[in-house]
Amino acid sequence: MPAPFTRSFDDYRTSVSEARFTDWLALRAEPFWSEATGHVFTHAIGDGTMPDEAYARYLIEDYTFITDLASTLGFLVAKAPDMPAKSRLSAFLALLTSEENDYFLRSFEALGVAQKTYMRAAQGPVTRSFADLLLKSSGDGTYPEGLTCLLCAEWCYLTWGKREAQKPKPAQFYLAEWIDLHAVAGFEDFVNWIRLELDRIGPSLTGEMQERLAGLFRQMSVLERDFFETAWTGQPPAHPGAA
Known part of the structure; x- marks a missing residue:
């Protein structure tokens, strides 16, 4: 395995x-960034080879996470420095609480997941760690810290979503639509906006804060990998997020 990329941003540029x-953030998160974006679970979505039980586990966990993601966006809307940034974040929040919620309900029905199951489900340890990091970074942290964690979560999905969108559509609507949601131009525009926002802010931060953001992106990448692995195998890691 190649040695970890440890260069500072100033050295990198x-x-x-x-x-x-x-x-630079993605490079500093290797190999975990590639392990998350290239996880076998993500390939199985596009191949149509996803076991129903694995996808049901995944959707239940993701559904328990939606409220926390909405709260994360709310914190970032409040902390965004100007109206254009607030508008971008609030528009994504509106999308999250409408189209994606409808997708979950239809998918649960197709997979035979009872309403009481997904409505009463408690977050597993990986989802809890993932949500805690997002909420802490956006609620207690600074705007760049929250935005960094959000970027990792959404950029990961855009990366594998665009890759899987190149394949023939899987027969299962819940797989095909999940790919579409994360490969559509509007979602790509939002992720690219987050990147541009951090590309603008990041270089002017202190070296210490840049390292802080690199650490957050790396930890989020590990948790993304753990999230997919737990859904795929049904076995959460003993220490979620441990590199």
């Missing part, structure tokens, strides 16, 4: 033309 702060 001296050797890379048009260096982007967000590319």
Whole structure:
């Protein structure tokens, strides 16, 4: 395995033309960033080979997380420095609480998951750790900290979503629509906006804060990987988020 990428952002941009702060964040998160975006679970969505029980586990956990993601966006709307940023974040919040919620309900019905099951489900340890990190970074942390964690979560889905969208659509509507939701132009525009926002903010931060953001992105990448692995195997790791 290659040695971990540990260079500072200042060092990185001296050797890379048009260096982007967000590319540096992803490099600093390896190998966990690639393990999350390339997890076998994500490939099985696009291949149509996803076991129903694994996808049901995944959707139940993701459904328990929606409220926390909405709260994360609410914190970021409040902390955003200007109206254009607030508008971008609030528009995504509106989408999250409408279209995606309808998708979950239809998918649960198709998979035979009873309403009482997903309505009463408690978050598993990985989901809890994932939600806690997002909520803490956006609620107690700064705007760049919250935005970094949000970027990791959404950029991960855009990355595998666009890859799987190149394949023939799976027969199961809940797999096909989940890919579409994360490969559509509107979602890509939102993720690209987060990247541009951090590319603008990141270079002017102190070295200490840049390292803080790199650590958050790395930890989020580990948790994304753990989330997919837990859904795939049904076995959560003993220590969620441990690198």
